[in-house]
Amino acid sequence: MIMKSSTAVAKMTLDGEEVGFTPGETVYEVAERHRREIPTLCYDPRLEPFGGCRLCVVELEGARAPVASCTTKAEPGMVIRTRTDAIDAHRRTLLELVASENRENDVDPLRGYASQELATLLDRYDARTGRFAGSHSGRTRDDDDNPFILRDYDLCISCYRCVRVCAEQQGDYAISIKNRGFATEITTEFSGLLRGSACVFCGQCVQTCPTGALADRKALANAEVPGKIEKTRTICPYCGVGCSVDVMTKGERVVGVQPAMDGPANEGALCVKGQFAFDFVHHHERLVKPWVRGEDGRLREASWDEALDRAAQGFLKAVAEHGRYSVYGIASGRAPHEAAYTMQKFIRMGFGTNQIDNCSRA
Amino acid sequence: MSNPLADMDKPDVIFCIGTNMTECHPVAATRLKQALARGAKMIVADPRHIGLADLADVYLPIRVGSDVALLLAMAHVIVRDGLVDPVFIAARTTGSEAFFEHVGKFTPEWAQTITEVPAADIERAARIYGEADRGAIYYTLGITEHICGVDNVQSLCNLMLMTGNVGREGTGINPMRGQNNIQGAGDCGALPNNYPGFQPVTDPANQAKFEKAWGRKIDLENGITKVTALNLAGDRIRAMLIDGENTLLSDPDRKHCEHALRSLDHLVVMDIFMTDTAELADVVLPATAWAETDGVCANTERRVQRLRAAVPPAGEAKPDWWLISAIAKRMGIKGFDYASAKDVFNELCEVSTIYHGLNWDLIEDGAYHWPVPEKGHAGTPILHQDKFKNGRGVFMRPQYRDPAETISEQFPIWLTTGRRLESYHTRTQTGRSEGMDYLLPEETLEVHPADVDAWGLTDGGWCKLTSPRGSVEVKVQATNRSPKGTVFASFSFSDVPINALTGSGYDPITETAELKVCVVKVEPCEGIISPAPVI
Numbered sequence: 001m002i003m004k005s006s007t008a009v010a011k012m013t014l015d016g017e018e019v020g021f022t023p024g025e026t027v028y029e030v031a032e033r034h035r036r037e038i039p040t041l042c043y044d045p046r047l048e049p050f051g052g053c054r055l056c057v058v059e060l061e062g063a064r065a066p067v068a069s070c071t072t073k074a075e076p077g078m079v080i081r082t083r084t085d086a087i088d089a090h091r092r093t094l095l096e097l098v099a100s101e102n103r104e105n106d107v108d109p110l111r112g113y114a115s116q117e118l119a120t121l122l123d124r125y126d127a128r129t130g131r132f133a134g135s136h137s138g139r140t141r142d143d144d145d146n147p148f149i150l151r152d153y154d155l156c157i158s159c160y161r162c163v164r165v166c167a168e169q170q171g172d173y174a175i176s177i178k179n180r181g182f183a184t185e186i187t188t189e190f191s192g193l194l195r196g197s198a199c200v201f202c203g204q205c206v207q208t209c210p211t212g213a214l215a216d217r218k219a220l221a222n223a224e225v226p227g228k229i230e231k232t233r234t235i236c237p238y239c240g241v242g243c244s245v246d247v248m249t250k251g252e253r254v255v256g257v258q259p260a261m262d263g264p265a266n267e268g269a270l271c272v273k274g275q276f277a278f279d280f281v282h283h284h285e286r287l288v289k290p291w292v293r294g295e296d297g298r299l300r301e302a303s304w305d306e307a308l309d310r311a312a313q314g315f316l317k318a319v320a321e322h323g324r325y326s327v328y329g330i331a332s333g334r335a336p337h338e339a340a341y342t343m344q345k346f347i348r349m350g351f352g353t354n355q356i357d358n359c360s361r362a
Numbered sequence: 363m364s365n366p367l368a369d370m371d372k373p374d375v376i377f378c379i380g381t382n383m384t385e386c387h388p389v390a391a392t393r394l395k396q397a398l399a400r401g402a403k404m405i406v407a408d409p410r411h412i413g414l415a416d417l418a419d420v421y422l423p424i425r426v427g428s429d430v431a432l433l434l435a436m437a438h439v440i441v442r443d444g445l446v447d448p449v450f451i452a453a454r455t456t457g458s459e460a461f462f463e464h465v466g467k468f469t470p471e472w473a474q475t476i477t478e479v480p481a482a483d484i485e486r487a488a489r490i491y492g493e494a495d496r497g498a499i500y501y502t503l504g505i506t507e508h509i510c511g512v513d514n515v516q517s518l519c520n521l522m523l524m525t526g527n528v529g530r531e532g533t534g535i536n537p538m539r540g541q542n543n544i545q546g547a548g549d550c551g552a553l554p555n556n557y558p559g560f561q562p563v564t565d566p567a568n569q570a571k572f573e574k575a576w577g578r579k580i581d582l583e584n585g586i587t588k589v590t591a592l593n594l595a596g597d598r599i600r601a602m603l604i605d606g607e608n609t610l611l612s613d614p615d616r617k618h619c620e621h622a623l624r625s626l627d628h629l630v631v632m633d634i635f636m637t638d639t640a641e642l643a644d645v646v647l648p649a650t651a652w653a654e655t656d657g658v659c660a661n662t663e664r665r666v667q668r669l670r671a672a673v674p675p676a677g678e679a680k681p682d683w684w685l686i687s688a689i690a691k692r693m694g695i696k697g698f699d700y701a702s703a704k705d706v707f708n709e710l711c712e713v714s715t716i717y718h719g720l721n722w723d724l725i726e727d728g729a730y731h732w733p734v735p736e737k738g739h740a741g742t743p744i745l746h747q748d749k750f751k752n753g754r755g756v757f758m759r760p761q762y763r764d765p766a767e768t769i770s771e772q773f774p775i776w777l778t779t780g781r782r783l784e785s786y787h788t789r790t791q792t793g794r795s796e797g798m799d800y801l802l803p804e805e806t807l808e809v810h811p812a813d814v815d816a817w818g819l820t821d822g823g824w825c826k827l828t829s830p831r832g833s834v835e836v837k838v839q840a841t842n843r844s845p846k847g848t849v850f851a852s853f854s855f856s857d858v859p860i861n862a863l864t865g866s867g868y869d870p871i872t873e874t875a876e877l878k879v880c881v882v883k884v885e886p887c888e889g890i891i892s893p894a895p896v897i
Contacts, residue, residue: 247653249673264368286679307645328603330604334542337546337659338703346698361872
């Protein structure tokens with residue numbers, strides 16, 4: 001049988017098993033696909049591999065030292081071991097070093113989508129040993145009073161995911177790295193506040209942070225609300241891009257929003273409105289009852305029976321006095337299909353006319 | 363959009379005109395920025411120095427309302443320099459010869475006198491788009507909200523047709539829709555000329571189809587548009603049902619709108635807050651909000667997606683479909699016995715040609731772009747791939763026309779309007795979300811710093827802005843985003859109702875208002891005491 005070269009699959013050995021890969025894939029991607037659980041902290045599948053945290057190291061036969069799987073391209077004939085005692089010990093030590101730097105490692109999941117990554121790995125590798133003590137890097141920016149993004153850099157592990165997501169995904173280059181080693185700071189131009197920098201408060205840095213050092217202040221304000229966090233997948237209520245979001249609720253309360261990393265329109269991105277402008281839902285000015293205009297010309301609360309009868313009678317009266325063309329319907333570009341569909345059917349079935357439009361002309 | 367959002371990082375040339383995408387569709391803009399990072403070129407035409415202008419290879423700061431002149435001249439250069447795609451033109455279009463002759467007289471030098479953009483920059487932009495292998499056009503209301511909105515869109519279609527930049531990945535003509543379900547409102551037949559699925563009401567076959575489906579013969583005549591309906595309020599139009607629209611703040615010419623709504627015998631408004639519009643109603647019904655509502659929406663790329671309720675409704679609020687059905691049933695109208703949003707959506711799929719292959723269960727993951735004409739169809743991410751819906755692409759021959767109003771001694775300044783990143787429309791939602799005021803506490807009038815000085819204004823001081831229809835007082839913000847002689851404000855804040863000024867004219871075909879252009883005068887004033895924020 002003649003095999004076309006384009007369909008030939010390159011092969012490598014992964015933990016003793018021969019596996020195929022597509023040229024261009026990294027060792028990490030191949031291993032992921034084959035359900036190996038390689039730990040990472042600086043990795044975000046949407047970003048260029050960085051190779052900073054060194055947790056994803058694997059043994060490559062013939063190499064002098066373990067290699068970072070996220071930055072190593074798969075090559076035919078490679079022999080890779082993703083878990084050995086030596087690799088596990090290496091990962092545990094690294095995690096212990098990282099953990100020793102932080103004020104705390106267990107943070108509220110309301111801080112952000114990826115905020116539990118470090119704590120989860122510490123448990124997986126049994127790395128809560130307190131083996132190391134001493135210097136800490138990162139200082140929380142208490143002076144930044146913006147209502148959306150908490151800059152709790154005491155928890156920063158310098159993975160630079162925030163810096164990279166802002167540059168590579170959001171394209172705004174609002175945050176950067178200053179200094180090196182224990183003096184490393186994640187900061188804005190001239191070390192100022194986020195407001196006044198190129199930051200547009202899209203929240204992408206918050207959602208990729210693996211320790212909760214950057215945190216969703218609005219969600220975190222609900223930390224004390226009792227109950228377990230539930231997530232419901234829906235679509236952002238603002239512009240027409242149609243970003244997928246997970247609405248976080250505790251009981252009957254919306255406590256925050258997280259972008260859907262697999263949302264087809266947004267792939268993990270949101271803007272300031274979709275990320276942070278959600279609490280109008282529970283605003284005290286919400287209409288919670290029907291209202292009708294009373295004899296005195298003022299609107300007053302009414303029963304459903306009274307309101308619906310008033311609504312229906314008004315349309316019937318208009319038709320009786322002025323004919324069926326006198327009734328007009330305006331559908332909303334904010335409400336779902338079911339609203340627009342029933343609205344046009346109401347006009348067409350109710351009056352036999354096409355006296356219907358939506359708000360797209362203005 | 364003719365092409366999906368995922369295509370936005372694939373063009374080698376991006377042409378953005380009349381779209382402030384980084385503020386109005388920020389997540390879509392991230393994809394453009396990624397395309398630029400990979401080496402794509404971008405042309406940006408906009409009167410204001412918007413965020414995209416900083417990223418552009420060629421920025422064309424056209425005078426408000428001069429788009430047709432720019433686009434005719436670009437077509438002129440593309441013909442003159444032989445950058446047309448003769449194979450595509452021969453195979454898929456009609457009217458090219460007459461069009462090429464038409465653009466012969468519209469030189470870049472001619473366009474410079476109208477657009478105020480140097481002819482050399484127009485040439486450069488035309489050549490970049492004309493030479494593109496994959497050229498994609500993106501536009502928003504900066505194209506449509508003009509008296510010549512149709513001409514603007516047709517001018518863009520001409521560029522696309524003459525270069526064959528359609529029906530392929532990373533190409534096309536892509537309007538960015540402004541509201542989460544404005545696409546869906548049209549899809550569902552909330553239009554005076556179309557049944558669900560854009561089936562014309564004037565076609566007797568469609569009349570028969572819907573008579574069979576619903577049991578009533580519906581007029582063969584188009585209804586009137588909302589714009590006309592508001593003009594006829596109190597006259598031929600006596601009763602209105604308005605769903606979730608703050609007409610009073612969002613529509614042009616506030617005085618006229620308020621008069622229209624007050625002239626009605628009967629106004630029923632469904633909304634989630636007591637908006638300025640709801641305040642005028644005879645009956646106000648409480649609707650469920652986002653995160654309380656199950657349903658379906660369609661985004662700007664025609665992707666059909668599920669909305670899911672995460673919390674119970676506030677108080678006694680009900681879904682819009684329930685409210686409308688309840689009124690219908692009390693009037694004795696048949697066909698409104700729905701038990702759920704799913705019932706309604708599945709009925710829509712039955713009668714709609716573009717949703718016919720869908721149902722509630724199939725759209726769970728949002729995998730389909732309409733049209734999905736039959737069951738088993740995979741959906742249509744890219745439109746016009748092998749043919750156009752109506753056969754061949756037709757070259758139209760638009761002429762440049764001045765805006766409805768042009769500057770004069772009495773009103774020497776252009777006003778253009780739009781949105782800002784941190785607020786959405788009339789702020790019924792963003793204005794009631796904690797923290798948004800930190801970024802955008804109040805309305806300002808964006809004025810070029812030289813104009814601030816020339817007109818005797820102060821940055822941060824107050825001015826009185828007057829158009830032929832009304833006046834508002836607004837704080838001045840000196841910024842280079844505004845070109846000299848043109849000022850900008852949004853229509854977000856009810857205490858600075860910019861729509862008191864707009865409403866100079868309407869496109870004769872779509873009746874879309876020219877919200878992007880009117881003329882004003884600006885005078886310094888003492889100012890008013892800033893009202894308390896809404897929160």
